[in-house]
Amino acid sequence: MNDLLEHKPQRTEQQRLLAVIWNDDLSGNLHGFSVQGINIYRRNLLANAQRALGITFPTVFKLLDSDVSADLVKQFLQASPPDQGDWGQWGDKFADFMATTDISDDYPFLADCSALDWHVHCALHGADQTLDQSSLQILGNCEPEQVVIIFNQNVKLLSSRYPVVDIFDGHHHDDKQRRQVALNNANQALSSALVDHHIMIYRPEFQPRVIKLTSSEGQFTQSLISGNSLAESLDLVSNDAEFSFQHWLLNAIEHNLIHYFKESYS
Amino acid sequence: MSVKNLLHSSKHSSKHSSKHSSKHSEDILVGVGLRHPHFTDILTSAKEIDFVEVHSENFFGQGGAALSVLQQVRETYPVSLHSTSMGLGSFADIPAHYLARLKRLTQTIDPFLMSEHACFTWGHLQGQLMHSGDLLPIAHTHNNLKRMCEQVDRVQTYLGRELIIENVSAYVQFDESYLSEAEFLTALCQQTGAKILLDINNIAVNSLNFEGGDIEKSVVDYINVLPIDSVAQIHLAGCSDVPHGQLVVDDHACPVSDDVWQGYRQALTRFGAVPTLVEWDSDLPAWSTLIGEAQKARDIANAVLGVNARASVMEINHE
Known part of the structure; x- marks a missing residue:
């Protein structure tokens, strides 16, 4: 209790300064601090933010x-x-x-x-993860019902009805011509009927990339990321004759989507 | 309770300590603050500096290109980790997640110096813990000294490293202060085993803002309070001019000023061959310009700490 009482004055003085800088005191009272000084902290805060x-x-x-x-x-x-x-x-x-x-x-x-x-x-800024090659043997040794895929932690799926990948590429693609094409595509999509779709963020090496997935790719990948088995995930796209797991797997390995394969005992 | 006896000395720290006490001009370590736009330059240029300093928080990610670059840089240069968000003077506790990330980075990089500021950054607004987003000054009182000693002890024990604490520039003052910052830092170091990072430009900024602007006098008054063996690093920087009557902002956007170079001479004379760093954070110049500033620091150190070093030390200590 004595310790708390002893600290109380510092808490008040630090809280006072924070509150003034953050404009938390609606009265506008500067509590004795100079206007010029407080304005510097406020400008610094805004500039940093x-x-x-x-x-x-x-x-x-x-x-x-x-x-x-x-x-x-x-x-x-x-x-x-x-x-x-x-x-x-x-x-x-x-x-x-x-x-x-x-x-x-x-x-x-x-x-x-x-x-x-x-x-x-x-x-x-995520962890540097690559495929644990030794875990590939699980694909050959286990039934699809027993296979679970642990994704690289830098892989994320989002869903959107807006052409956010084209908007992203329109501002950040290395190639100027591709940027213009992407912006044109985005404008066209925004003036058309909007459709929900999956977007994947992944990091092959150090530079993250974004890609729009087909409906089946999105469903399948989302299912795997959610922890469903390979068999359960394949069932979701069984009606899509265009979907090929072999093609998906090669692509996933090439783009560093997979951290490791795991045998599921459930 | 002090932790100074519990702290281990890393390979680099031991090397630094022996150099520090020798006070020979050839022993001075000169470095620069490394910022993102200069990553390619440092990896492709000849080695013209002795160490680099980075802001710890910029490398708090678990991986990625920036951390990879720092690890490559570390193969050639000793690295000083300079933190800006710890807020050792905060009444609020430093969050565990912040310290955990700093510890992970420390273990990855094995810095030869670790520093922070004598300021507060953590507090509560509307009942929620928040970070101030800036280095906010503290009142220099015995209560705040006690609080900061607790935090420094906690962090040094947690990291297993000695901290170096930097004096800060400020734009407001507290009526509650009755110790000078130099007295505050001296007591802090005596009670915790931490050392001082002497930022000459911060003394200059505070001199201009609050002490009438006689920078040379402000520097001499400040450094004469500090024990000779207390300063483990010196920071040099420049800041933009402002119209008369306006407060100077420590923006690290300019070359080191003549006043700060003069203050550096005075500090070298008193403290000897202390590792010296040139900081430049806004309007970054070309790498060669930054290296030029570091070379100027080395030239000045060589001149001050040459054959007349001992005589100069005696002279300033009698002022």
Whole structure:
């Protein structure tokens, strides 16, 4: 109890400064701190937050005008203050936040673009995982009912009805011509009937990539990621004559989608 | 309770300690802050510096290209991990997840120095723990000293490493402060076994903002409070000019100023061949320009710590 009492004055003074910088005190009382000094901290905070979100959500911030994005950053700071001590890990709630903003009424694809940016950012810094080659023998030794696939942790599936892969490629593809084609495709898709589809984020080496999956690829991959067996997952796409597990597997190995194969005893 | 006797000395730390005490100009270690735009430069250029320093939080990911680059850099250069978010002066506890990531990085990189700032960053708003997003100043009181000693002890024990604590630039002051920052840091080091990272530019910024702007006097007053064996690293940086009457912001966006170079001479004279780092974080220059700043630091150290080093030390200690 004595210890708590002894610490109380510091808590008050630090809380006071935090509250003033974060504009948490609606009275506008600066509690004795200089206006100039507080304004520097407020500008630094906003600049750091803008820089961080601009890096983490490059597609979204290229789509937005700077005055709009500055206002969104301010709102997001209040809605979801950083709590990790690393600006690079701030933004896991940004896609949900975007879905609630006025600008999403006019541009409803922004929330899905944010989700895609976030997962690409996470994959960029995710663990370096490759296929455990020795686990391949499970494919030959076990029945499909007993085979479970553990994916590389940098593989993520999203679903969207918007052409977010084309929007992403339209801003980030290495080739200028491909960027233009992707933007044209995105515009065309946005003016047509929108269809739900799966998007996959994966990391073959260090640079994450995004790809739109066919309906069967999406269903099959989602089922495996959810922990279903190979047999259960294959059943989901048995009506698709175009789907080939052999082709999927070669592609998955080539693109570093699989961490290892596991025998399931359930 | 101090943990200084519990701390192990890494291979690099031991090497550094022996160099530190020798005070010969040829022993000075000079490095630069390594930022992302210079990754290719450092991997493809001849070795012209002795070490690099990175911001720990930029490498908190479990993998990826940035961490891979740092591991490659580590094969050639000793690395100093400089943290910016730990908030050792926070009343709120440093979250375990933050320390766990720092420990993982420490084990991966095996830094020769680990540093943080004498500031607070963690607090509560509306009942939720949050990070301030900036290095916020603390009141220099005995209560805050006690709190920061607890945090430094905890972190040093957890990491098994000695920390180096940096003085900070500030834009507000607390009426509650009755110790100088130099007195605060001195006591902190005596009670925890930590060392001091002396940032000359931060002293200059605070001098301009709060002490009338006689930078040379501010530096001399500051360093004369610090025990000679307490400083384990020096930071040099520059910041943008501001109109008269405005507070100076420590933006690390410019070459080191003449005043800071002069302060560096004074610090070298008092503390000897302390590892020295040039920081540049905004409006990054070409790699060659940054290396040029590091070379200038080395030239100054050579000049100050040459044959007249001992005489100069005596002179400044009697001022």
